[in-house]
Ligand SMILES: Nc1nc(=O)c2c([nH]1)NC[C@@H]1CN(c3ccc(C(=O)N[C@@H](CCC(=O)O)C(=O)O)cc3)CN21
């Protein structure tokens with residue numbers, strides 16, 4: 117068992133130690149109180165309220181329509197379900213894309229109101245001035261490189277990155293580290309790129325579709341538990357098939373209502389004798 121399972125509350129200081137000790141960092145996304153409680157009880161190190169909530173909770177085709185208020189709403193719910201895990205809020209598209217002042221204001225608002233202990237921003241060298249301002253203001257920042265879903269239209273879809281070279285991603289990672297990020301999500305890149313980046317930065321890399329060399333891993337809640345099947349990326353491993361469990365239970369409930377099996381006396385209130 118990991119010595120970190122004894123840790124009462126994971127803070128940003130634990131992640132650097134974990135990387136140095138070769139202790140892999142376990143992360144999942146979460147979007148609500150009940151789910152967050154399950155992840156925390158299981159011993160997850162970090163929960164990200166991802167803008168993927170636009171897709172798995174709301175059925176949008178991509179993450180672009182998500183607003184800061186929606187992230188705040190879900191982050192507050194997750195926060196109430198966590199005791200030990202470190203909580204990160206994903207900054208949605210458009211909230212850090214016009215100028216530094218607005219970006220900082222939006223990030224400060226998320227930290228102030230949601231209970232998140234860090235924000236995550238997609239991007240490399242082009243957002244360094246924003247990240248420097250945030251980290252120097254006391255806000256933990258998580259970077260995000262490689263397949264950046266907020267760039268879906270310029271990428272022409274959710275496309276794996278780094279196949280034709282990854283020097284630019286490596287340079288971005290080094291710049292993010294210099295700007296003070298406490299970790300970097302590497303999404304949808306070939307494993308050799310993730311290996312090289314992980315070796316060349318001293319902040320932990322958290323992979324999703326980035327292979328085994330990252331310092332930690334993250335997946336989307338609904339993917340891990342087999343709830344979401346609009347699409348299943350190659351990197352997703354299903355650890356449960358809860359959709360079929362829920363589907364069977366729902367069918368049984370419907371049958372029992374239709375056939376007046378439910379409710380029985382055990383689930384009904386009676387007059388006093
Ligand atoms: N449910 C869910 N899981 C995710 O991992 C996820 C989201 N939603 N929403 C936001 C982004 C979008 N993501 C995605 C979505 C699709 C692929 C995908 O289909 N990739 C292809 C390879 C594409 C290529 O480069 O040719 C694959 O086969 O995995 C990858 C990442 C990851 N994120």
Ligand SMILES: CC(C)C(=O)C(=O)O
Pocket residue numbers: 145164165166167168169206301303324334335336
């Ligand atoms: C998958 C993670 C890294 C993410 O950005 C999200 O869930 O939105």
Ligand SMILES: [Mg+2]
Pocket residue numbers: 166167168179206265
């Ligand atoms: Mg995201």
